[in-house]
Amino acid sequence: MTANTGRTLAVREKGKINLGSWLILFLTAALFVFLALTRKNFYTYSNIHSILYEVSFSFFAAVGFTLLIIMGELDLSVGSLFGLGGALMGLFIFNHRLPVEAAIPLAMALAAVIGFAAGLLVTAFRLNSMMVTIGVMMAVKGYNWIQIQKFGGRQIPRAQWNFITVELFGVKWTILAMLATALLFEIFLAGSRHLKQLYYIGDNFSTTILYGLNANLVKVLCFTVSAALSAFGGALMTCRLKHPHVTVGANLEIGVITAAVIGGASIFGGRGSMFRTMLGVFFVFLLQNGMTSYDINSYVQQIILGSILILAIYLDVRINGKRT
Amino acid sequence: MPGKLARKSEFVPLVLSLALAAALSAASGVFWTSANLNSLQASIAPTAIMAFGMMLCLICGYFDLSIGSIMLLAGLLSGKFNDWGLSTPAIVLFVLLAGLAVGCLNGFLVAVLGINALIATIGVQYIGYGFAMTLWDRNMQHRKFPGDFIAMGDGQFLGMYYMTWVMLAILVGLGFFLKYTLSGRRLYYVGGNREASRLIGFNDRRIVFLCYAATGLLAALAGVLAVARIQSPTQYMGGGVHMTCMIACVIGGGSFAGGKGSALGAALGVTFMSLLTNMFNLLEMNTQLQNVVVGLTLIAVIVVDGYLNLKKMRAMGMI
Numbered sequence: 210m211t212a213n214t215g216r217t218l219a220v221r222e223k224g225k226i227n228l229g230s231w232l233i234l235f236l237t238a239a240l241f242v243f244l245a246l247t248r249k250n251f252y253t254y255s256n257i258h259s260i261l262y263e264v265s266f267s268f269f270a271a272v273g274f275t276l277l278i279i280m281g282e283l284d285l286s287v288g289s290l291f292g293l294g295g296a297l298m299g300l301f302i303f304n305h306r307l308p309v310e311a312a313i314p315l316a317m318a319l320a321a322v323i324g325f326a327a328g329l330l331v332t333a334f335r336l337n338s339m340m341v342t343i344g345v346m347m348a349v350k351g352y353n354w355i356q357i358q359k360f361g362g363r364q365i366p367r368a369q370w371n372f373i374t375v376e377l378f379g380v381k382w383t384i385l386a387m388l389a390t391a392l393l394f395e396i397f398l399a400g401s402r403h404l405k406q407l408y409y410i411g412d413n414f415s416t417t418i419l420y421g422l423n424a425n426l427v428k429v430l431c432f433t434v435s436a437a438l439s440a441f442g443g444a445l446m447t448c449r450l451k452h453p454h455v456t457v458g459a460n461l462e463i464g465v466i467t468a469a470v471i472g473g474a475s476i477f478g479g480r481g482s483m484f485r486t487m488l489g490v491f492f493v494f495l496l497q498n499g500m501t502s503y504d505i506n507s508y509v510q511q512i513i514l515g516s517i518l519i520l521a522i523y524l525d526v527r528i529n530g531k532r533t
Numbered sequence: 534m535p536g537k538l539a540r541k542s543e544f545v546p547l548v549l550s551l552a553l554a555a556a557l558s559a560a561s562g563v564f565w566t567s568a569n570l571n572s573l574q575a576s577i578a579p580t581a582i583m584a585f586g587m588m589l590c591l592i593c594g595y596f597d598l599s600i601g602s603i604m605l606l607a608g609l610l611s612g613k614f615n616d617w618g619l620s621t622p623a624i625v626l627f628v629l630l631a632g633l634a635v636g637c638l639n640g641f642l643v644a645v646l647g648i649n650a651l652i653a654t655i656g657v658q659y660i661g662y663g664f665a666m667t668l669w670d671r672n673m674q675h676r677k678f679p680g681d682f683i684a685m686g687d688g689q690f691l692g693m694y695y696m697t698w699v700m701l702a703i704l705v706g707l708g709f710f711l712k713y714t715l716s717g718r719r720l721y722y723v724g725g726n727r728e729a730s731r732l733i734g735f736n737d738r739r740i741v742f743l744c745y746a747a748t749g750l751l752a753a754l755a756g757v758l759a760v761a762r763i764q765s766p767t768q769y770m771g772g773g774v775h776m777t778c779m780i781a782c783v784i785g786g787g788s789f790a791g792g793k794g795s796a797l798g799a800a801l802g803v804t805f806m807s808l809l810t811n812m813f814n815l816l817e818m819n820t821q822l823q824n825v826v827v828g829l830t831l832i833a834v835i836v837v838d839g840y841l842n843l844k845k846m847r848a849m850g851m852i
Contacts, residue, residue, distance in 0.1 A: 339651045339652075340835050343598075508662075508666040512663040523648055526648055
């Protein structure tokens with residue numbers, strides 16, 4: 210009990226079994242069973258593996274997002290920065306003739322600078338992080354378009370993207386990387402002094418400052434990590450597609466917010482878990498896969514996903530919101 | 534007297550617009566041609582009509598990011614109703630009702646359910662885009678509207694488009710409403726201090742709800758006028774317009790903290806933003822580069838607004 214008081218303060222201390230925070234597990238399981246029973250080709254190793262493979266890229270956009278939402282900040286620029294990773298990697302490979310192992314870290318570093326700047330603005334002027342990151346999202350998205358249009362559909366050479374197809378124990382390595390990342394963050398969020406402070410900051414910002422935490426520094430660092438990891442995911446995704454494409458990361462922020470919030474995070478801060486966010490991303494992709502297998506038009510999918518987002522936020526307001 | 538003028542919040546966008554107009558007329562020979570002025574009008578009028586709605590929300594301390602989708606929905610619905618063979622007044626009426634309905638949905642989510650305004654309206658933007666695009670089909674852009682529908686966008690009176698007159702009429706009406714009527718002043722009280730306004734008995738939820746409903750209606754009106762001007766529905770209407778309106782309103786004296794702003798400021802802010810876009814087009818700048826500039830402008834505007842609010846709060850001893 211004491212080890213976890215920072216995580217779900219209100220509920221755990223009442224000593225109740227908290228089904229709500231594992232809602233995502235039931236939802237995912239229900240959807241999984243439903244699809245397995247109704248669609249013929251769903252429950253095959255290759256289909257589930259390919260869904261997980263897609264999830265493993267987008268998950269990296271959700272890592273930093275989860276860290277930030279725990280502190281009550283929302284980073285809407287993750288989708289654009291995800292795309293930026295691909296655009297910059299293309300730039301370094303095509304124009305500067307760099308190998309992929311140099312191009313990806315460089316792309317991540319440049320994205321990290323953008324995240325750092327956004328975090329600095331948010332904390333220094335006490336701005337609404339959503340507003341600032343909407344601006345970042347728009348500017349970066351415009352840049353991605355310009356850059357990717359210049360490539361004109363050029364393919365990345367095979368030697369550069371080959372590493373993405375490496376498999377360990379018959380599973381693509383990115384899936385294992387996703388699981389390892391989720392597990393590591395889950396353990397550190399629960400146990401380590403450094404990551405547990407995120408929950409304290411999200412729960413009561415002013416008090417953490419009174420207790421001597423440099424909360425603003427933590428926030429800036431998390432914005433930086435969020436941007437760098439989003440770019441990492443986007444670069445990997447681009448390697449899988451074998452060429453930079455403008456649709457990489459498009460509207461990803463909607464999926465990521467939905468994933469984090471149905472994964473038990475709250476936009477009011479103080480709640481959230483990396484493992485459940487991962488399940489949330491899996492749920493969103495499973496839903497999209499399922500809707501596509503039922504031949505649902507992508508615009509209708511957009512209506513459904515948007516409605517789920519609003520419903521999830523509504524439940525969050527009802528459960529975690531301050532009464533007004 | 535000049536000092537008093539300079540302290541007005543409308544002063545900044547006015548000076549910016551005049552400076553940009555002067556720079557454009559010096560830099561480009563085609564700025565004062567009637568074709569360019571007409572296209573400028575056609576860009577200012579619908580955007581300003583939407584910015585009025587955005588300003589209503591901003592005064593109360595909220596925003597509406599879904600107006601781009603409402604505009605698109607209005608455009609595509611006009612095309613759909615036209616396909617069904619409805620007459621022009623019926624098309625306009627139904628489209629405005631649809632806009633009002635989306636506005637009411639926003640109002641319901643934000644004011645009644647209490648969902649964060651940004652997320653709720655981004656969600657509605659996303660849903661609205663999906664909904665509008667299910668109406669879209671490729672042949673739609675080749676089917677023409679009836680003559681009296683197009684006349685709404687193309688007709689001129691005293692050298693200005695009807696839509697510009699509509700915009701000016703709303704500007705005068707809204708300016709009067711916000712400045713001289715009790716109901717209009719209430720918006721500022723709600724935005725300035727919500728708790729206090731509630732304590733003296735305002736129904737703040739109803740006020741915010743009505744602001745969102747009005748925003749939806751105005752965005753649909755802008756959509757109808759814009760689609761009548763370009764004569765056939767396109768799927769690109771309303772992209773990024775919510776950002777333009779938000780920047781225009783904040784440049785025009787609004788604030789994300791609420792309690793500030795005026796209809797004239799919104800119109801002048803939109804004039805500035807339209808001149809900026811006009812400049813990009815005259816200089817033949819890439820559209821995506823415009824998005825980069827708009828995004829960076831938004832960040833700059835947010836930072837300045839945040840800095841001023843911080844200073845004000847420090848001065849009042851709130852932090």
